[in-house]
């Protein structure tokens with residue numbers, strides 16, 4: 001997480017509050033419960049360990065990301081935006097799907113994350129829709145703070161739907177709420193039917209699972225029934241759609257889902 | 261990469277709570293849906309602590325189970341990752357009740373400093 005981006009924008013940087021909170025918490029506890037702390041090492045075997053006291057902290061590792069995510073969510077709501085977080089392995093077809101969607105559906109914009117290059121944002125801008133690239137360097141996921149910084153770079157006049165294409169990775173992005181309204185996880189037919197079983201965490205919170213590149217299903221011997229069974233198991237709440245950006249299969253259903 | 265940045269956040273929170281005291285132990289709760297691998301957290305911990313107030317600290321990982329509440333038959337159950345159906349009635353729309361945590365629960369510091 002970025003502690004030192006140097007932008008100094010107080011709206012983007014609730015760090016101080018987060019620290020105050022942690023501090024207060026400990027402080028209260030120490031005074032409130034004075035001498036009731038466990039003396040964990042004060043037990044019978046009587047050597048080496050000095051007496052210890054326990055300080056309760058109870059702070060999620062992602063507390064700061066959560067603050068940015070909540071802030072983003074408020075900002076999206078104020079702007080009247082519905083926001084979609086797109087997650088998948090590299091090469092599952094996120095950018096291609098977005099190219100089609102931005103052309104077909106008016107009022108869309110995109111934020112796209114990659115480790116390096118502006119390539120995907122360039123592809124998306126070629127559709128005429130506003131798009132901005134986030135290059136994460138070595139970081140394998142987008143976090144809510146990076147997204148907060150990208151938002152002012154987009155011209156959102158007339159935009160009602162914002163797509164966030166996450167860094168291609170089925171592990172880390174799962175843990176980072178960006179403030180989105182809905183999560184879309186893509187699985188291309190070339191990746192193997194059991195991939196959702198190998199990466200169940202990212203599928204668990206999906207609102208929609210898109211099986212992509214269905215035009216290649218026959219060529220790669222994709223076992224559709226097996227894939228559907230597995231997806232329903234790891235993503236019990238998700239809707240499932242089968243699409244191909246190449247043939248246009250399922251694109252109407254995808255667009256209908258966007259407005260549902 | 262991922263576990264490193266999360267562990268450095270946990271260590272920063274521990275250091276702030278210790279208010280200058282050396283840290284004997286950190287208790288961290290981690291659930292299967294957190295997306296974090298306990299072994300990778302340990303590795304990150306060992307590589308980050310040298311030269312910090314937690315240099316000699318112990319990492320106590322409390323691994324929590326994945327817990328659900330069935331909205332149909334109201335059973336509470338624990339289940340492995342990837343298998344969420346209610347074992348009692350088979351319903352698939354259970355509510356998550358625990359297992360996505362990654363948090364610093366408490367730290368131990370010397371009694372008198």
Ligand SMILES: Nc1nc2c(ncn2[C@@H]2O[C@H](COP(=O)(O)OP(=O)(O)O)[C@@H](O)[C@H]2O)c(=O)[nH]1
Pocket residue numbers: 088089090091092093094095096097168212213214215216243244245246247
């Ligand atoms: N056959 C086929 N190829 C596709 C489809 N969608 C994307 N691709 C190809 O898959 C590759 C990766 O796509 P891209 O959209 O860049 O994936 P991303 O990394 O998830 O953004 C490109 O060569 C695309 O042309 C599809 O529906 N059918």
Ligand SMILES: [Mg+2]
Pocket residue numbers: 094095120165
């Ligand atoms: Mg892409």
Ligand SMILES: [Zn+2]
Pocket residue numbers: 139140141172173261262
């Ligand atoms: Zn990551």
Ligand SMILES: [Zn+2]
Pocket residue numbers: 330331332333334335346347348349350351
């Ligand atoms: Zn049940």
